Amino acid sequence: MKWRSMCWIWCVELSNCNGWTMSLNFRTFVIANPKAGAGAVEEEWGLMERLLRARLPEIDYAFTEGPGHATLLAREALRAGWQQIVAVGGDGTLNEVVNGFFDKPDIDDLYTIDDDGWMTRKRDGAPEPINPEAVLGVLPLGTGGDFRRTVGLMGGHSETIEHLSGQHVREIDIGEVGFVDDSGEIATRYFVNIASAGFSGAVDRIANKSWKGLGAKPSFLWATARAFARYKNIDVELRLDDTVEIEGKMNNVVVANGEFFGGGMWIAPGAELDDGQFQVVLMGDLKRREIASLVFDIYQGRHLQNKKIFRRRASRVAARSINGGVAMLDIDGEAPGKLPALWTNHHCCLRLKL
Ligand SMILES: Nc1ncnc2c1ncn2[C@@H]1O[C@H](COP(=O)(O)OP(=O)(O)OP(=O)(O)O)[C@@H](O)[C@H]1O
DSSP states (O other), X not given: OOHHHHHHHHHHHHHHHHOOOOOOOOEEEEEEOXXXXXXXXXXXXXXXXXXXXXXXXXXXXXXXXXXXXXXXXXXXXXXTTOXXXXXXXXXXXXXXXXXXXXXXXXXXXXXXXXXXXXXXXSXXXXXXXXXXXXXXXXXXXXXXXXXXXXXXXXXXXXXXXXXXXXOOEEEEXXXXXXXXXXXXXXXXXEESSEEEEEHHHHHHHHHHHSOOTTOHHHHHHHHHHHHHHHOOOEEEEEEETTTEEEEEEESEEEEESSSOBTTTBOOSTTOOTTSSOEEEEEEOSOOHHHHHHHHHHXXXXXXXXXXXXXXXXXXXXXXXXXXXXXXXXXXXXXXXXEXXXXXXXXXXXXXXXX
């Protein structure tokens, strides 16, 4: 048994048997997006900082200054020896912080698009962590909050900060997507929750340009209604684990590590964060009226009974659009590009404080 696992079991046993909690004394660096949750982080920072300082032995923090900054801050903090990095904000901020746990991949060395238009990984291999022992903490305060639903972090700040000062660490899978960005170049990004292609990508583009002050559900329903008017299902070809090939018109291809997206839609019920596989939900050639009647079923996780929706499992998924269609991507609530794409599951390579 590995030394780290032994330590972990020992810590759990101590806290479970005696109700005694032993602090791991992680030095904590907090990365906060002041604009997340329609400005809620900025408004509530004073209280959060007081609670953090009261519970954690050594902390420092930085505010993000724009898109992508959280990734750079996380990398810098890990290189400077901070052991616990806490993301304060929504799913977008969390995604950027997760990306900062790993060295920036060399895209040319890793990906190519083959002659048939498939995104291909030139070699296998896991992401390079900057510090394999470092731990990610989450202090959710975004609009959508989909990752927090999957991990059950639905309490207030005090409860969440209590988790950050405890010693429960869960090793979770992360997804990697190689895709084509808006300028036509190959790009890659890690995700912890869900990366999908199709209707959700179109909704995301609209949602992220709109004001989210009304909260998760109204914001996403409004964006869905607007995307709905223009969206056409895509002709797509898929390969699951390099063997199964599926072709057809689809509304959405959802590759899920977590269970929720779109501000609380329970799109992949039962998806596990640490099983080494994605749950792949294929939303077939749904007509506009079918989507309209399905939206509320998706919030309840009842959509899988629909005959045009299929569920599979795979640790590697490739998708390309055919017949000239463009399928937008949604990666943890951000919309950075389009198909062709390749999703790869990296088993248990992120340590999450819970
Ligand atoms: N200082 C900043 N000013 C403006 N935007 C920022 C800043 N820092 C980060 N961002 C961007 O804000 C975007 C939204 O952040 P985030 O997703 O965390 O909040 P949210 O949209 O309210 O929550 P959710 O994704 O859960 O709905 C991200 O794309 C991030 O890159």
